[in-house]
Amino acid sequence: MDTPLHDDTGALPGDFAIWIFIFAELLVFGVFFLAYAFARANNVELFNESQLQLDRISGAANTLVLITSSYFVVRAVAAIRDDDSRRCVHWLAAAIGMGSVFLVIKMFEFADKFSAGISLSTNTFFMFYLSLTFFHFMHVILGMVILAAVLFKARSGGYSAASHIGVETGASYWHMVDLVWLILFPLVYVIH
Amino acid sequence: MQFQSQAVAKPYFIAAIGLFIGQILFGLIIGTQYVIGDFLFPEIPFNVARMVHTNLLIVWLLFGFMGAAYYLVPEEAERELFSPKLAIALFWIFLVAGALTIVGYLAVPYATLAAVTGNDLLPTMGREFLEQPTITKMGIVVVALAFLFNIGMTIIAGRKTVINIVLLTGLTGLAVLFLFSFYNPINLVLDKMFWWWVVHLWVEGVWELIMGAILAFVLIRLTGVDREVIEKWLYVIIAMALITGIIGTGHHYYWIGTPEYWQWWGSIFSALEPIPFFMMTVFAFTMVNRRRKEHPNKAATLWALGTAVMAFLGAGVWGFLHTLAPVNFYTHGSQITAAHGHMAFYGAYVLVVITMISYAWPHLQHNAPASNGRAQLLEMWSFWLMTVSIVFITLFLTGAGILQVYLQRVSDTPLPFMVVQDKIALFYWLRLWTGVIFFVGLCLYVYSFFAKGKETLASS
Numbered sequence: 001m002d003t004p005l006h007d008d009t010g011a012l013p014g015d016f017a018i019w020i021f022i023f024a025e026l027l028v029f030g031v032f033f034l035a036y037a038f039a040r041a042n043n044v045e046l047f048n049e050s051q052l053q054l055d056r057i058s059g060a061a062n063t064l065v066l067i068t069s070s071y072f073v074v075r076a077v078a079a080i081r082d083d084d085s086r087r088c089v090h091w092l093a094a095a096i097g098m099g100s101v102f103l104v105i106k107m108f109e110f111a112d113k114f115s116a117g118i119s120l121s122t123n124t125f126f127m128f129y130l131s132l133t134f135f136h137f138m139h140v141i142l143g144m145v146i147l148a149a150v151l152f153k154a155r156s157g158g159y160s161a162a163s164h165i166g167v168e169t170g171a172s173y174w175h176m177v178d179l180v181w182l183i184l185f186p187l188v189y190v191i192h
Numbered sequence: 193m194q195f196q197s198q199a200v201a202k203p204y205f206i207a208a209i210g211l212f213i214g215q216i217l218f219g220l221i222i223g224t225q226y227v228i229g230d231f232l233f234p235e236i237p238f239n240v241a242r243m244v245h246t247n248l249l250i251v252w253l254l255f256g257f258m259g260a261a262y263y264l265v266p267e268e269a270e271r272e273l274f275s276p277k278l279a280i281a282l283f284w285i286f287l288v289a290g291a292l293t294i295v296g297y298l299a300v301p302y303a304t305l306a307a308v309t310g311n312d313l314l315p316t317m318g319r320e321f322l323e324q325p326t327i328t329k330m331g332i333v334v335v336a337l338a339f340l341f342n343i344g345m346t347i348i349a350g351r352k353t354v355i356n357i358v359l360l361t362g363l364t365g366l367a368v369l370f371l372f373s374f375y376n377p378i379n380l381v382l383d384k385m386f387w388w389w390v391v392h393l394w395v396e397g398v399w400e401l402i403m404g405a406i407l408a409f410v411l412i413r414l415t416g417v418d419r420e421v422i423e424k425w426l427y428v429i430i431a432m433a434l435i436t437g438i439i440g441t442g443h444h445y446y447w448i449g450t451p452e453y454w455q456w457w458g459s460i461f462s463a464l465e466p467i468p469f470f471m472m473t474v475f476a477f478t479m480v481n482r483r484r485k486e487h488p489n490k491a492a493t494l495w496a497l498g499t500a501v502m503a504f505l506g507a508g509v510w511g512f513l514h515t516l517a518p519v520n521f522y523t524h525g526s527q528i529t530a531a532h533g534h535m536a537f538y539g540a541y542v543l544v545v546i547t548m549i550s551y552a553w554p555h556l557q558h559n560a561p562a563s564n565g566r567a568q569l570l571e572m573w574s575f576w577l578m579t580v581s582i583v584f585i586t587l588f589l590t591g592a593g594i595l596q597v598y599l600q601r602v603s604d605t606p607l608p609f610m611v612v613q614d615k616i617a618l619f620y621w622l623r624l625w626t627g628v629i630f631f632v633g634l635c636l637y638v639y640s641f642f643a644k645g646k647e648t649l650a651s652s
Contacts, residue, residue: 017424024432024467031460039456120453128451 010128014169022176025139029180033187036128043124048192050125053116058109059189062102063181069098071177073147073171083161085154095174099144106137129188136180138181143177146170193553195266197273202556204259205549209638211252211290212542218245223624227617236298243323244297249537250321251290256545257366257402258282258339261359263552264409265343269350278342281387282335289331293324314596315376319387322373329373336367354423355405355412358430362401367391381449388444395536396440396465396507400433403544404472407499410551411476414493415483425475432468440465443515446524455517459564462515466508471539476500489504489554489562491571495547498579502539510535510586520603527616535586538578546637553641564645573641577633586628 012019040047076091113130120127152171153159159167193199220240224231227240232241266273273279296305302323309325311317316326340363347356365425372389407425412419442458476497487493510532514523523529550571554563562568599614607615 015424017428020428020471021431024428024435024464027467028435028461028464031463035460037455121451127456131453188522 012172014172015165016128016170018169022172025176026180029132029135029183030126032132033183036132036187039124039128046123047125050123050129051189051192053118054129054189055109055112056189058105060187062105063185065102065105066178066181067096069095069102070175072098077164077167077171080154080159080164080167081161085157085159088159088167089151089155092147092154092170096126096144097146097152099140102140103137106133106140110134129165132184134189136177136184139180143174146173193559195272197276197279198263198266199550200273200276200283200555201259201263201280201552203280204255204262205553205556207283207287208252208255208259208545208549211248211255213638214294215248215252216247216627218242218248220624220627220631221245223620223627227480227624231351240297240302243302244294246321247297247323248294253541253545255286256541256548257363258286258350260365260402260406260545260548260552261339261343262455263556264359264406265346265356266350268353268356268409271346271347274342274345274349278338282338282342285331286335289328289335292473293328296325297323305554310615314374316374319373319376319383319485321391322387322434326374329370332370333367336363336370340364340367353419354426355409358401358408358426359405362398362405365398365401366394369398384448385450387443388441392441392444393438395541396437397434399467399541401430402438403499403503403540404429404433405549406544407472407476407496410492410496410547411479413551414487414489414496415479416485416487417479417482422475422479425471429468429471429475432464432471436461436464436467440515443517446517446520459515459517463512465515466504466512469504469508473504487561489551489568491563491568491575492547492551494572494575495543495550498575499539499547502543502579502582504534504539506532506535506537506539506582510590513590522597523593526596526600527589527619528597529593531586531589531593534589535582538582545557557641563640564643567643568647570636570643574633574640577636578630581626581630581633585623585630588623588626589620592616592623595619604641 072091072095076088076095079085079087079091110133113126118126118130120130147170150166153166221232221236221241222238222245225233225241229238246466262279296309300308302317305325306312306317309317309327311326314326316329317323322329341359344360347360369390372386375386376387377383399417404426408422411417412422438461439457440462442454445454445458477500480493480497513539514520514528514532554560563571595616596612599607599615600609
């Protein structure tokens, strides 16, 4: 499974296939962000007005949570490079824990919006807000599943300093999930 | 042929090609009726001939998929098929049921067929592509389940490869999604919504898995490239196909009564549907360029590369042409759709089935890795005739579609439908004659199976 697609994988860490996947995912989000920008340009007032109803505090909290989780993932990669599977497992568990915190905060936010009667059909802004955040939400879950798979393999001693492409692969995907949020949060919650 | 039971694929492939001929004949009939409205009326009305044309397409592709599975699964699983007898029995059941259905379409009025087959007990008829009588639909479900059981048992007991798992997932999805053809709500919006769960999620979802698996199988055999490399590509391609294809269903939900957000969801996700097809093209060419052996079956390689390119053009590019909501606002249900439909079905599914047949047939018939040189040459001629024809059919229909959309919907003085149809009749004539050339290509393809070569066959 660890054979790269090309011999010249260059500097990209992890499995080359995950990078095709990451680029494809970034393209999907990129197109979504562009669509948001176009829709906003035609409807600036509505967007600005609706945006004020968003909970920026929990959005900012979630930004910190995800950045922290990415830091933990970096520590996990560093640990396995030191051939320390146990520490790697701990850092991965911490990252997954932060992922769960993100999901809980986000669910409170969703519940708040739904109880206020906001839905996909409320207006174009909320269509984008709910679509983008939900789509990202699903990616956080997928990222956690990938990290969990890496964690279990690491726990059974499946990685070492010499061979840990799997850890880097999971880490790369998780950073993508983080990166998307770092664009999504200012774009949808903050920029006026 | 590595396993005796792979031979059950043979009747499936023969039936597939036989029904393919029928499909094209009916295509020629409706192509003629486009320009000579009362051609063969009242014996074969347009709506009936069109129904036969599309239904035969789906049935022969299903025969092709099943034949491909019976050939591919034992070889991948490295064991004999669980039950070759069941496979043969299912073949005859499916063939007879399919033939009876087509005879029913042609022999009696559709309403009579509905009444005779008890459609009022569980109404499922009367919807495009799902016109089959309810009992035929039930037969399809039974055949599909028994077929899945047969290959599923083979896979469970044998070696589990990515190709087998992806194929089985695709075929299971095909069977499960077909169940929505039994859901026929009174509400027209809901009806259409779930109708697409069969139609769209088949061709832009689970069928892509089947296609990817078949293509990967053939490419491993033809190129000798490492299985791990091909499997990784397959994973990425099917992941992309599902990510874009599932929510991409939304591109059918514009202005049919579904919520407005589908215009965004459908546009964004389906705009990315060309990506997996493009990846498949890159994948196929990369594998062939990195081949580790020169396989004697050149024709199969041509069909495989043709599949990758034509699927990208037909499904990817021609799909993208009219997938964005603001564009589709004008093009919805026009000849643009017909253009896309023709090239996508040919490029993705017709070609992948022929690729499989082209690879498997020499093994099945001659116990050799390749047909004789002359047969292969004829096959390649038929490839080019059919492929160039479908490209021109697509271009003519696209021309017709652009004019139709402009004259009927965009212009300041829009013209009525039938007036526009008269004005674009030239394109329909061109399409018809190109269809005749396609048929010549198909005849050549059939002839290639019987062509004798000068050299003696090398035994595998």
